Amino acid sequence: MKIIFFCNQFANKNSLLSNKNMDIIVNKTNPLKGQITIPADKSITHRAFMFSALTKGKMKVSNYSKGADCLSTLQIIKHLGCNVEYIDDNNLIIDSTNAIKAPDINLNCGNSGTTVRLISGILASQNFNSKLFGDESLSKRPMKRIITPLELMGAKFKHNDYKLPLEIFGSELHGIDYVSHLASAQVKSCILLAGLNAQGVTSFTEPFKSRNHTELMFQYLGANINIEKNMVTVKKSQLNPVDITVCGDISSAAFFIVAALIVPDSEILIKNVGINPTRSGIIDILKSMNADIELINERTVSNEKVADILVKYSNLKCTSIQGEIIPRLIDEIPILALAATQAEGTTVIKDAQDLRNKEADRISAVKTELNKLGANIEETSDGLIIHGKTSLYGNSEINCYHDHRIAMSAFTAGLICKKPIKINQFQWVNISFPEFLDLFHRINYM
Numbered sequence: 499m500k501i502i503f504f505c506n507q508f509a510n511k512n513s514l515l516s517n518k519n520m521d522i523i524v525n526k527t528n529p530l531k532g533q534i535t536i537p538a539d540k541s542i543t544h545r546a547f548m549f550s551a552l553t554k555g556k557m558k559v560s561n562y563s564k565g566a567d568c569l570s571t572l573q574i575i576k577h578l579g580c581n582v583e584y585i586d587d588n589n590l591i592i593d594s595t596n597a598i599k600a601p602d603i604n605l606n607c608g609n610s611g612t613t614v615r616l617i618s619g620i621l622a623s624q625n626f627n628s629k630l631f632g633d634e635s636l637s638k639r640p641m642k643r644i645i646t647p648l649e650l651m652g653a654k655f656k657h658n659d660y661k662l663p664l665e666i667f668g669s670e671l672h673g674i675d676y677v678s679h680l681a682s683a684q685v686k687s688c689i690l691l692a693g694l695n696a697q698g699v700t701s702f703t704e705p706f707k708s709r710n711h712t713e714l715m716f717q718y719l720g721a722n723i724n725i726e727k728n729m730v731t732v733k734k735s736q737l738n739p740v741d742i743t744v745c746g747d748i749s750s751a752a753f754f755i756v757a758a759l760i761v762p763d764s765e766i767l768i769k770n771v772g773i774n775p776t777r778s779g780i781i782d783i784l785k786s787m788n789a790d791i792e793l794i795n796e797r798t799v800s801n802e803k804v805a806d807i808l809v810k811y812s813n814l815k816c817t818s819i820q821g822e823i824i825p826r827l828i829d830e831i832p833i834l835a836l837a838a839t840q841a842e843g844t845t846v847i848k849d850a851q852d853l854r855n856k857e858a859d860r861i862s863a864v865k866t867e868l869n870k871l872g873a874n875i876e877e878t879s880d881g882l883i884i885h886g887k888t889s890l891y892g893n894s895e896i897n898c899y900h901d902h903r904i905a906m907s908a909f910t911a912g913l914i915c916k917k918p919i920k921i922n923q924f925q926w927v928n929i930s931f932p933e934f935l936d937l938f939h940r941i942n943y944m
């Protein structure tokens with residue numbers, strides 16, 4: 499694998515923060531071999547940072563995500579009165595003794611949907627007003643999904659067509675029984691966070707189970723929470739400061755898992771990956787596609803299930819992905835689509851219309867960019883139809899639509915293209931995974 503950087507710099511958060519373009523060229527690779535440790539889970543880091551701000555104490559967070567999205571959350575809780583002490587590269591202590599207090603500036607959520615949606619649930623019940631804004635992509639994303647239920651709880655907002663910027667007028671909230679038509683962990687977490695500081699009981703019911711990191715961390719920090727199938731109930735509670743170690747991100751591991759499955763003769767060990775069942779739909783689907791994947795050394799870290807994952811190159815078969823499994827692999831659909839281009843037969847993905855509301859319209863982006871490389875993919879209103887197995891030719895220029903997961907999926911595709919591909923603005927990788935290129939170099943067997 500040979501990667502050329504047009505701006506002559508390596509991926510790091512500064513390339514994004516300074517807005518420098520980083521266009522890269524990816525060439526076909528030799529087999530991938532060796533072992534890597536996956537950096538911290540983005541969803542769990544957001545929650546560890548935000549929930550620590552509610553503990554009125556000191557809480558250590560170890561192995562947190564260094565992605566730009568989580569740094570947006572960290573910055574916001576500092577503006578809300580948390581004092582952050584950096585112990586070393588991997589450990590910090592959040593002191594929320596004087597939090598949460600009125601911020602002296604408007605709060606910048608950057609590119610992060612999780613930041614805006616979760617922090618709104620906290621801010622809606624405070625005795626001060628606040629204003630949230632974000633980057634161009636976040637400013638186009640729908641916020642009605644959180645504004646409607648929060649208003650039912652008594653929250654007050656000012657916005658233009660349910661988009662950012664969002665002014666929040668702190669109000670006294672009361673509990674509701676909310677039945678959501680979306681299986682969304684961001685909406686669920688927002689309402690549960692509001693419920694922690696609302697009068698009475700708040701319940702949230704979803705059609706399918708979305709990721710449950712909020713519920714697990716609420717339990718870990720001592721909240722009054724009850725879980726019954728797809729319904730979660732909370733009562734007003736004070737969270738306790740309990741140190742948290744964040745496990746590796748299965749959504750980041752996904753690119754390495756699929757890379758090893760599609761690059762002939764590869765075999766890699768991916769260490770410290772969170773395998774929470776509400777996140778591990780990708781493993782179930784790939785196994786149903788005949789993937790040689792083994793979970794070893796299963797353990798529990800800060801209430802989350804973790805394992806090391808051994809992956810070997812496999813002859814993949816087509817599958818169908820729909821219904822209850824969609825929220826369990828929602829962020830992995832772009833990279834699963836790439837896997838499906840290398841599987842015998844036609845893979846159908848349905849019920850994934852919310853993919854059009856992510857950092858980019860991922861249904862359209864995946865179809866357009868993978869087809870440029872030689873894939874045979876059709877777009878439907880709520881998913882994709884992928885005809886395999888196609889050999890990818892490459893020799894194209896890829897747009898990543900300011901979307902980190904499209905950028906990393908395109909990179910993974912480039913590893914098996916006959917001709918080099920150029921990926922424009924690859925710096926978007928820093929949103930969730932600034933260590934991405936560094937780790938790929940470690941398993942690059944030349």
Ligand code: S3P
Pocket residue numbers: 540541542544612681682683684685687708709828829852
């Ligand atoms: C997330 C939930 C998912 C996911 C996002 C992170 C979270 O979004 O796509 O990347 O941390 O709660 P939805 O809840 O909107 O599906």
